[in-house]
Amino acid sequence: MCLGIPGRITAITDAGRLMALAEVSGVRREVNVACVAGNDIDALVGKWALIHVGFAMSIIDEDEAARTLEALRELGEAQETLEQMAHSKEALQ
Amino acid sequence: MKFASEFRDPAGARALLAAIAATAEQIGATRHKPIHIMEICGGHTHSIFRYGLDKLVHEGIEFVHGPGCPVCVLPMARVDECVEIAERPGVIFTTFGDAMRVPGHRKSLMQAKSEGADIRMVYSPLDALEIARRNRDREVVFFGLGFETTTPSTALSIQQAAREGLTNFSVFCNHITVPEPIKALLDDPDMTLDGFIGPGHVSMVIGIHPYDFIARDYGKPLVVAGFEPTDLLQSILMVLVQIREGRAAIENQYSRVVPEHGNAVSLAAIADVYERRPSFEWRGLGEIDASGLRIRRKYGAFDAEEKFGIGYAASSRNVPEIEGCACGAVMTGKMKPTQCPQFGIGCTPEMPLGALMVSSEGACAAYWQYAGARAAE
Numbered sequence A: 001m002c003l004g005i006p007g008r009i010t011a012i013t014d015a016g017r018l019m020a021l022a023e024v025s026g027v028r029r030e031v032n033v034a035c036v037a038g039n040d041i042d043a044l045v046g047k048w049a050l051i052h053v054g055f056a057m058s059i060i061d062e063d064e065a066a067r068t069l070e071a072l073r074e075l076g077e078a079q080e081t082l083e084q085m086a087h088s089k090e091a092l093q
Numbered sequence B: 001m002k003f004a005s006e007f008r009d010p011a012g013a014r015a016l017l018a019a020i021a022a023t024a025e026q027i028g029a030t031r032h033k034p035i036h037i038m039e040i041c042g043g044h045t046h047s048i049f050r051y052g053l054d055k056l057v058h059e060g061i062e063f064v065h066g067p068g069c070p071v072c073v074l075p076m077a078r079v080d081e082c083v084e085i086a087e088r089p090g091v092i093f094t095t096f097g098d099a100m101r102v103p104g105h106r107k108s109l110m111q112a113k114s115e116g117a118d119i120r121m122v123y124s125p126l127d128a129l130e131i132a133r134r135n136r137d138r139e140v141v142f143f144g145l146g147f148e149t150t151t152p153s154t155a156l157s158i159q160q161a162a163r164e165g166l167t168n169f170s171v172f173c174n175h176i177t178v179p180e181p182i183k184a185l186l187d188d189p190d191m192t193l194d195g196f197i198g199p200g201h202v203s204m205v206i207g208i209h210p211y212d213f214i215a216r217d218y219g220k221p222l223v224v225a226g227f228e229p230t231d232l233l234q235s236i237l238m239v240l241v242q243i244r245e246g247r248a249a250i251e252n253q254y255s256r257v258v259p260e261h262g263n264a265v266s267l268a269a270i271a272d273v274y275e276r277r278p279s280f281e282w283r284g285l286g287e288i289d290a291s292g293l294r295i296r297r298k299y300g301a302f303d304a305e306e307k308f309g310i311g312y313a314a315s316s317r318n319v320p321e322i323e324g325c326a327c328g329a330v331m332t333g334k335m336k337p338t339q340c341p342q343f344g345i346g347c348t349p350e351m352p353l354g355a356l357m358v359s360s361e362g363a364c365a366a367y368w369q370y371a372g373a374r375a376a377e
């Protein structure tokens, strides 16, 4: 909850609501990109972002993304976040 | 310590440890007269234990584990209120999973769920919004918990709900802020802190200036740090160098992620949706001025406190904590987790008595999780 997880933004799904698809360790989910969109939301596609509870909070480079992910795995936080994403899918039903 | 395999850059880590030791010697820090450095963020606490940094650094440095674990500082009364809302007919109560096992006076959210309340663990308030869209005949409440890293997410979700005109979505806002409890700790005459490691991801949102008062008014250094082990070592060194030079400043070791002025969109959303409460209750720390947020009147339709008449504003103060639990003393660094009479006896991660045992960011759970591994070394 406190540590963001790096994800790569792969597509814009709803420009009006500032929503995009992000890939986080092989898991895809919709995230809000309001905090990083700037004036050109399409420019986000392909970029890495630190994602906090479904919100992209900061654009980072690929190297930083890899290092952060490794650190999160070491702490067990990456696995926990991915589990929470899976749980959340169930909760929608 | 399996040094080479544990660190990404073992040579770099060794050099940093040597520089830390040399600087600690120059300051005259010893095991009996240590320099006390508080890491504010629970993520840092976890990292320090995971890598055994407290054992690797010079013996004249002592870590004091700060209040930066949101579930650990959640008073039992707030958990009771969550349960009360969740047990109302027609309510779907949504929360981050972290809050599920925090003990309340009667029960935790986990227990309430097993007894039939519709409580759902979600990864994001966006999912709570989606549940509200799909269940128009139910009241969907999201438990807004956490520091400035999660505050923008609930603020933006409330703005979105307002734009859509959703009438069955509300947030039970118990968001708290990082700088205020630090001020409270610095004002505590029993506290002997020499410097701080500042939170990385919180600072990504608020920037580094909300900490200015720590250097300016209290003369203590603070270095905002990333949470990789070498980030932490480098930050500790930066704090020590300031002490050696007789300086106190707010420095940013994590500038690759933390902008000086934070994230403008997040800050604007927070300012639009929330206002400060005059004071707020923290488990173990008591009431702290201006340390909690509530939803502004104009978004009152999305305020669960208002909708249900339940919450901090409506509750009586100072509900006592469980007897024999030393969470408060541990949280203020006056006691080590292992000195708590309940540690490992009445309180384990499986059956937590206090909140510090619930999350891996809590000092007690971190001690518990890594103490075994250490004993084997």
Ligand code: SF4
Pocket: B324, B325, B326, B327, B328, B330, B337, B340, B341, B342, B343, B344, B347, B353, B354, B355, B356, B357, B364
């Ligand atoms: S061991 Fe349990 S009761 Fe004791 S301080 Fe830690 S969390 Fe609180």
